[in-house]
Amino acid sequence: MTNDDEMAFETALVARAAAVETLLRRLLDDRALTGEIARPGRLMAAMRHGVLNGGKRLRPFLVMESAALFSADGEAALRVAAALECVHCYSLIHDDLPAMDDDDLRRGQPTVHRAFDEATAILAGDALLTLAFDILADETTALPAERRAAVVLALARAAGTGGMVGGQTLDLEAERIAPDEAGIIRLQAMKTGALIRFACEAGAVVAGVPAGDRERLAEFGSAIGLAFQLADDLLDLTADAAQMGKATGKDAAAGKATLVALHGEAWARAQLHGLVHQAHALLEPYGEQAGLLKAAATFVATRNN
Amino acid sequence: MTNDDEMAFETALVARAAAVETLLRRLLDDRALTGEIARPGRLMAAMRHGVLNGGKRLRPFLVMESAALFSADGEAALRVAAALECVHCYSLIHDDLPAMDDDDLRRGQPTVHRAFDEATAILAGDALLTLAFDILADETTALPAERRAAVVLALARAAGTGGMVGGQTLDLEAERIAPDEAGIIRLQAMKTGALIRFACEAGAVVAGVPAGDRERLAEFGSAIGLAFQLADDLLDLTADAAQMGKATGKDAAAGKATLVALHGEAWARAQLHGLVHQAHALLEPYGEQAGLLKAAATFVATRNN
Numbered sequence: 001m002t003n004d005d006e007m008a009f010e011t012a013l014v015a016r017a018a019a020v021e022t023l024l025r026r027l028l029d030d031r032a033l034t035g036e037i038a039r040p041g042r043l044m045a046a047m048r049h050g051v052l053n054g055g056k057r058l059r060p061f062l063v064m065e066s067a068a069l070f071s072a073d074g075e076a077a078l079r080v081a082a083a084l085e086c087v088h089c090y091s092l093i094h095d096d097l098p099a100m101d102d103d104d105l106r107r108g109q110p111t112v113h114r115a116f117d118e119a120t121a122i123l124a125g126d127a128l129l130t131l132a133f134d135i136l137a138d139e140t141t142a143l144p145a146e147r148r149a150a151v152v153l154a155l156a157r158a159a160g161t162g163g164m165v166g167g168q169t170l171d172l173e174a175e176r177i178a179p180d181e182a183g184i185i186r187l188q189a190m191k192t193g194a195l196i197r198f199a200c201e202a203g204a205v206v207a208g209v210p211a212g213d214r215e216r217l218a219e220f221g222s223a224i225g226l227a228f229q230l231a232d233d234l235l236d237l238t239a240d241a242a243q244m245g246k247a248t249g250k251d252a253a254a255g256k257a258t259l260v261a262l263h264g265e266a267w268a269r270a271q272l273h274g275l276v277h278q279a280h281a282l283l284e285p286y287g288e289q290a291g292l293l294k295a296a297a298t299f300v301a302t303r304n305n
Numbered sequence: 306m307t308n309d310d311e312m313a314f315e316t317a318l319v320a321r322a323a324a325v326e327t328l329l330r331r332l333l334d335d336r337a338l339t340g341e342i343a344r345p346g347r348l349m350a351a352m353r354h355g356v357l358n359g360g361k362r363l364r365p366f367l368v369m370e371s372a373a374l375f376s377a378d379g380e381a382a383l384r385v386a387a388a389l390e391c392v393h394c395y396s397l398i399h400d401d402l403p404a405m406d407d408d409d410l411r412r413g414q415p416t417v418h419r420a421f422d423e424a425t426a427i428l429a430g431d432a433l434l435t436l437a438f439d440i441l442a443d444e445t446t447a448l449p450a451e452r453r454a455a456v457v458l459a460l461a462r463a464a465g466t467g468g469m470v471g472g473q474t475l476d477l478e479a480e481r482i483a484p485d486e487a488g489i490i491r492l493q494a495m496k497t498g499a500l501i502r503f504a505c506e507a508g509a510v511v512a513g514v515p516a517g518d519r520e521r522l523a524e525f526g527s528a529i530g531l532a533f534q535l536a537d538d539l540l541d542l543t544a545d546a547a548q549m550g551k552a553t554g555k556d557a558a559a560g561k562a563t564l565v566a567l568h569g570e571a572w573a574r575a576q577l578h579g580l581v582h583q584a585h586a587l588l589e590p591y592g593e594q595a596g597l598l599k600a601a602a603t604f605v606a607t608r609n610n
Contacts, residue, residue: 032467033467035462035463037467037468040466040471043466043471090431094428099422099424119404119405123399126399127470127471130470131461131465131466133438133461134462134465144450145454149457153442153443160435160439161345161348162338165348166341166345169345169425169428173347190342
């Protein structure tokens with residue numbers, strides 16, 4: 001990636017993040033919607049604390065860029081992006097709970113259960129997950145009902161038992177019995193991979209493109225999902241807490257089974273190189289239009305926080 | 306209600322519960338669906354523990370009967386009923402957690418976090434909530450996409466910030482600062498009322514009837530939701546734990562603000578009588594077809610467990 005590509009990507013990432021942040025702020029407003037009785041202030045504040053925290057908004061970026069690749073409706077893609085970010089943030093709130101990873105810090109700020117309390121954190125996560133499906137199904141997401149239903153289904157499947165939540169369960173089990181290589185790959189494909197895959201696939205669903213394109217974008221998402229996790233494991237090994245805004249070195253300290261622990265740093269870097277190559281190759285049919293998505297793949301593999 | 310009506314209702318309730326139980330068992334199977342990577346056995350077991358526990362399945366009954374009132378597709382209504390039950394059961398699993406009500410027993414069995422562990426209970430709840438939207442959006446729910454999207458939206462709004470989860474937040478706050486009468490009514494309309502209202506409304510959405518009929522069924526749902534909560538508060542005062550399968554007398558012991566505590570038992574019974582009358586009146590336009598729904602309203606107000 002040239003410096004120009006990198007700069008174009010970083011500019012676009014910041015712009016997309018600002019757009020999704022504005023929408024999320026509106027969606028998490030205290031005012032009740034039609035069909036809602038009231039929005040309790042403390043719950044809304046906890047939801048905002050968990051969502052409006054300066055994240056990079058990588059997943060929303062992937063939704064919006066994959067939608068743009070097919071010239072899909074940008075406003076609809078933005079709402080899908082916001083819904084996905086609600087799911088991602090709910091998962092972080094629940095993962096941070098004392099019964100789970102018991103983390104005090106997230107992006108340099110107190111986690112939701114530290115800033116509020118445990119019950120409120122559980123409920124804020126529940127409410128964000130529910131809100132995600134509200135956003136997608138609402139007619140304000142100006143897509144044919146078929147696509148709204150399709151994107152609800154795809155997100156539910158990526159986030160549920162056979163995806164993210166299932167992956168979190170496997171991760172908890174991995175603390176007791178170390179999984180083998182196939183087990184680690186499955187765990188990661190579910191825990192972090194499924195939502196990233198969905199992010200890339202969602203743009204194709206929003207655009208209503210043929211199944212072949214949707215599958216290609218999903219495969220692109222799987223490749224960068226794998227890269228994302230490898231880079232994360234490398235960062236846990238090499239970065240410090242200030243750089244990451246959260247505790248690091250936890251994997252090694254916990255003797256956690258990761259592919260990096262299994263095969264070493266050099267192998268991991270070679271793998272990352274291969275995954276970026278594979279991701280870029282998948283986007284070849286789309287030519288220059290796919291420039292920012294390709295840059296995103298490179299970014300995911302080489303990020304340093 | 307005559308004895309005949311009562312028997313017909315109880316027979317129908319048991320039959321509907323058996324149908325929904327069969328479907329839930331299939332939906333909570335260990336085998337992964339298309340788009341799922343794997344279903345972790347421990348997570349699925351925890352979900353089954355929280356769902357397949359011999360509940361009365363009142364909410365599914367209301368969905369199926371309100372759908373039948375408009376001659377809607379029975380299979381689709383059954384799936385909507387199962388999705389709603391997943392949401393209801395997730396809410397019980399999370400409500401029972403140590404950080405919330407800290408309950409050890411539910412329907413005479415150990416709660417999910419007692420039978421498994423706290424992390425698994427949190428995740429099983431998350432997964433059930435997610436599964437509900439999966440069920441509704443899936444084309445297997447053989448409805449036009451418009452109706453699938455509409456039922457996703459209605460459930461999300463009933464279960465979320467401005468409905469059930471918001472109500473649970475208000476309930477936690479009520480332990481610190483006792484709400485006034487309007488506050489109690491709002492809390493209950495959100496915490497327990499919204500899902501019961503949705504149950505009755507959902508049948509109309511499944512059937513795709515005009516807005517007037519949908520609104521009438523929703524109002525019927527609101528009336529019996531209020532009755533349900535009043536009856537619950539009365540039972541907490543008068544029933545014992547063996548009868549209820551869970552701890553009782555908790556409200557009074559906690560000095561909890563309920564309408565029964567505020568106005569007394571006689572007032573509550575008179576209110577219940579009025580609510581049943583109102584619920585029955587709302588169903589007048591549907592004549593004899595509405596017999597079982599009317600019986601359900603009576604049951605909700607007079608149940609003894």
